[in-house]
Amino acid sequence: MALRARALYDFNSENPGEISVQENEIISLHSQQDIDGWLEGSNSKGERGLVPASYVEMIRNDTATSHNNSTSGDAYQGSRYANIPSGGFDASYKPNNQVENFSKAPAPAFPTFSAPAQHQQQQHNYQASQGSDDDWDDDWDDSSTVADEPGVVSGGFRDFEGNGPSTHRISTSSMARGGNAQQAKSSATVSRNLNRFSTFVKSGGEAFVLGEASGFVKDGDKICVTMGQYGPEWQENPYPFACTIDDPTKQTKFKGMKSYIAYKLTPSHTQNQVSRRYKHFDWLYARLVEKFPVISVPHIPEKQATGRFEEDFISKRRKGLIWWMNHMTSHPVLARCDVFQHFLNCTDEKAWKQGKRKAERDEMVGANFFLTISTPAAPLDLQEVESKTDGFKVFTKKMDDSTLQVNATLNEFARKQIAGFKKEYQKVGQSFKSLSQAFEIDQQTYSVGLNQAIAYTGDAYEAIGDYFAEQPRHDVDPVMDLLALYQGHLANYPDIIHVQKGALTKVKESQKHVEEGKMEGPQADSIRERCNIISFATMAEIQHFHHIRVRDFKSQMQHYLREQIGFFQKITGKLEDALQMYDKA
């Protein structure tokens, strides 16, 4: 029996060797084995070539293995940045992070209930491909999987209160201090959240608060929260650095049949250039999301299935990566973490692969991340933490609404300038030119200067039309890039807030249990202590968010205004030139 597959999405071939397929088209496969993420086959037109493995599902007799593949590149086209939910509120968690090359052994459609689910899931996704180092060199820039990001998981601003702890199973037995993978078996004294899709559970927040996280924290892994002028803050990076992203260049491999774009990254602290592809960023992003439960990891620019080699797209993606990099390097925790440093500094291919595997096997992720945090001695007032968290929730909701509004307005403003404004000014220019042409019919010498001046004025207005059309690239676009990045952060915060609120709820429950004699004081105290750690981290992260927000919006609004001023000055200059022409007329 011939191997057959069904296309899950449209795929347009962009390079020799690829074949185009339409959604639901049946493809005859020549082999079930993918080559670097590509399958060889023939489409319904009989064309023979490669299709991305992630775009198709095998047609087997056993239909149960056909699984939902909803996070392909196409799925992101609506939003400017990857992983920003394209709107639509979805309170029920859909584990749509099952994108895998189906040639690998399929994972269960839902992760089994063992915390940290996210961690395990990620390990599966990335460790499963360890066998073939070629996987790293997968040609399909955007086809690498991004599993379990909060942005995808949470449908924007869902009301996580309504999604909160459900029924509790109360037990008086003491907590089992099991290993990393054994928490699920332990019967916790304080309620466990039975909603296995809760971010609080997934992030490892619950496991940590309940004392189920364990791991050896090296000195280098220690993350300090200090008490600053405005409250808890991440200890500043003593070695701040920046990183430039330049020279996106098209490179080919796979006998020239596959192409990708490589960027040159130059960190300021090493000055060693490294070459990285979008898929590397994507991989790194997944590592960071997995590792840091209450840190808002900036989203990387959106995936795009077609037009990936168009100049505009490359330029836009590069700008997005620069914004991303800027947020990475200015985050005291993210900037210093091993996997990011490895990404920035490693030039040797063998060392790269070793570092990659190490990062994928990192145990200090999720629940264990909280173990690495050291806080000031004086605990936080948890009531104040709750109040601040609530306030921040209101803030993020309002900021999300208004960034959406600014985004829509500026988008329309840019569109109007590119189309309508340009047209109006050019029509004015053309009508002046037609007037000067009429005047030229009269050969009076005293009219010549005027005719020329009016013609020049016509040209000036046509140029001004062009200025209007060009301007949004210089001012509106950067603001929209900024907004997109912040929309990513704002999409992260519901989950972060959820973790914080979950921890606070656990403290309240434990207090109640102590009052009811169901729990011993020391146990409740340790829950409170761990909640204090989460609170320090959350407060520090919120503080960091406000700091970079003020910094970014200040500098971006200044940039926008400077550009606008320059723009109107350019127009004024053009008109002044035109006016001067009349002195001679």
Next chain:
Amino acid sequence: MALRARALYDFNSENPGEISVQENEIISLHSQQDIDGWLEGSNSKGERGLVPASYVEMIRNDTATSHNNSTSGDAYQGSRYANIPSGGFDASYKPNNQVENFSKAPAPAFPTFSAPAQHQQQQHNYQASQGSDDDWDDDWDDSSTVADEPGVVSGGFRDFEGNGPSTHRISTSSMARGGNAQQAKSSATVSRNLNRFSTFVKSGGEAFVLGEASGFVKDGDKICVTMGQYGPEWQENPYPFACTIDDPTKQTKFKGMKSYIAYKLTPSHTQNQVSRRYKHFDWLYARLVEKFPVISVPHIPEKQATGRFEEDFISKRRKGLIWWMNHMTSHPVLARCDVFQHFLNCTDEKAWKQGKRKAERDEMVGANFFLTISTPAAPLDLQEVESKTDGFKVFTKKMDDSTLQVNATLNEFARKQIAGFKKEYQKVGQSFKSLSQAFEIDQQTYSVGLNQAIAYTGDAYEAIGDYFAEQPRHDVDPVMDLLALYQGHLANYPDIIHVQKGALTKVKESQKHVEEGKMEGPQADSIRERCNIISFATMAEIQHFHHIRVRDFKSQMQHYLREQIGFFQKITGKLEDALQMYDKA
């Protein structure tokens, strides 16, 4: 039998004592006698009061007297200036200049064929009202008649070649030198134009060329054409002056039931203020059109039936009158003519009426105007005159097209600025303000400056939206006023060119007749001499047109550009203020 009348147009009462009527409504009249141009009667609703006599036609048994009344105020609403054909090309001459208060003896629907038809027509229209000086004080500003203006007569740029001389009646008898009103009886040697509606005939051009004009030319009436650097030109006014038009004020009369707007005119050469109403301008305009066949009399601002007391309308009309006055005072012939000087200088009511009658009885109008012209000794090359006339015709056609285009474009440009541009900038402003409001929810002290700066930026963009909406009044409107005035001139020129071409045709015919022995040499020579006079006048007028055109368009384009520069500088200033706010942020 009750006196009845039918409303020819809708009339909306604007003042106590007036009644509203709808087109075709039947009005019962209390008397056939009008009072100051108003009739007392009852409308179909039984309301009793005054309606403008010019808005109704009497219903008589003799229906023949009901005549076509197509030049009421309403008819002009499409165009910005009075008497500018509202588009549409009409090659057949329609004598739609029969507007009269029907209480006067109705004129024949078509003027009898006696040259100069225009002159006689005008005399009828205005001299018929001599019996009642009250007519001068007619309340209905806009209801006074404007007869026989070329602009109304010619449907824009009609192809007057196609409308030229038709069949010719040839006779060898010598020309009868009859009086002003007797030419029709004379049998001309050279063909008479049987198209009695031809501008050449109506203007008196034909009569003059054929030697049928006669009159006593006083020294003061002499109009000199000189040979200047660029060809024939009107002798400059040795006493140039300007005249301001200020303080439009509402005045009432007729026991307070009628209102009108009076303007203060102050000529620079006398510094004596006179008070004039629109109807006075209208009367003067009619005198000038009648008197000067090849001079382009600037059109007065359009009539308007309703909203005459609204501030915007008054301001717009005043600006139109200022433009008109500017063109009057800068025309060497028009500026100096008696009727204009009377209009500018007379303050005494009795002297005014005397001067008014004198002007209406002026014999040196139409054909006789050419008698007043003295030219340089050396005659013009008529072939060159013809070529220049043809060139000018092409020029005016092209200029008419492009002024229409500029007008339409600027009109749309203004509309867009007032609506769309304003809206876009204000939406940007509002979205920035909403962002600052979101930011204000965060009480971080380090965010306060930024919040204020963004709010200020929002206000700045809202203000810029207003700037856009206000701007057209300052730059587009004056250009459109200029274009309207020139569209009036351009509507005049077909008739002027027609007179010139008619005269040239007569010369050619006479040459042919001489060759064929049908005319004697001296007679042909005198025709050529008179054509030379017309040619000098036409060439001087064309020269004048080009001079004021260059002057006006230069200064208006400069004004437009200065305003635009100021506008964009104002925007820049506002944005610079906003930018400064971020220094403190």
